[in-house]
Amino acid sequence: MEAGGEAAVVELRIPARPEYVGVARLAILGVASRMRFSYDEVEDIRLAVGEACTTAVEWAAKNQRQDTDVLVRSSISESTLTVEIIDDAGERQEPAESANRDPDPESLGALLITLLVDEVNVSSLDGGTRVTMVKHAG
């Protein structure tokens, strides 16, 4: 809980490489634990952020942009945690639509995120993507 209703912001910048996703997961664990979330909710947030970072890192690899960063920005207000995952990993090409094939792990990851947090929004940036997720406590 923060005094004065001002949101506190915690930013973490990780290299767009798989071995750093765990660092983002740990950091968000610390951030979310400062709020009135239960164990299970904290773990849900951690999983959601991990999935979003993994997706960003995978796009960086596909687009040969492993030298870029992923920014994980958490805004903490009294009862709401907003996490933005902002990458510079290039454009995300929509996978070819085929009615009968199961979705790839990436779209399952995106679906999983929607199940774990209260709101998700994905927007294209110039040369990257921003995923914004919101989780309300108690």
Place this chain on the structure above:
Amino acid sequence: MTTHHKGGVADWAADDTETLFRKYAETRNPAIRERLVIMHQNLVRFLAGKFANRGEPLEDLIQVGTIGLINAVDRFDPGRETKFSTYATPTIVGEIRRHFRDKAWSLKVPRRLQELNLAANNAAEQLSQRLGHSPTVQEIGQAIGATEEETLEAIELGNAYDTVSLDSKLAYESESAPLTLAEFVGEVDISLQNIETYGDLKHAMDCLEPREKAIIYYRFFKDMSQTEVARRLNISQMHVSRLQQKALRKLKELLSE
């Protein structure tokens, strides 16, 4: 789609998922259902794997996830423009998350952290009962006289070690061999051909209190002793025995309806 004559496996064994779902919707043939469930085990494994760092054996998660999968197979309407995996994922994830809500933490952590983790675990269970919801880290920390950081460390390192133990043999040593759906269903002596009865049982199980359900699950689906279950749930063996009797009575009543 043409309607197939009832008859051999050969009629549909080579069909793709979409065709199978259409046939299952028409016929409710339990053999087709079984096939659909088996075909989508990888989806359950994939999703269960995402939750594998929370201190529960992966095989347990696959097992509860499979319950979600079976429900999704039953409810899926192949006429709608949704892929099955998209439809089934929320159901599977729902069962897995419920499993975490329903049971206490497992404690496969080094001794140094074990005490604090255990204390946090006990406090979490007591607080859950008292508060009616899963407690926060702060609430647990207060209950065990530890700072937030200490509590978090116990939880966090517990998690970290569990991730390692899942990758190594430890998680499997304590469990029986990894379970397949067939073994899972076979253990309660209901064959896959007779899977409708299993559906009834599942429904009856849903009517139990979370702890009763956990006891039935561990005792009869996982073949654990009352003492082992007692340790898992952090209650006495007598208590397990009492809850088990009560749960079995309930199940009998529900299934004879």
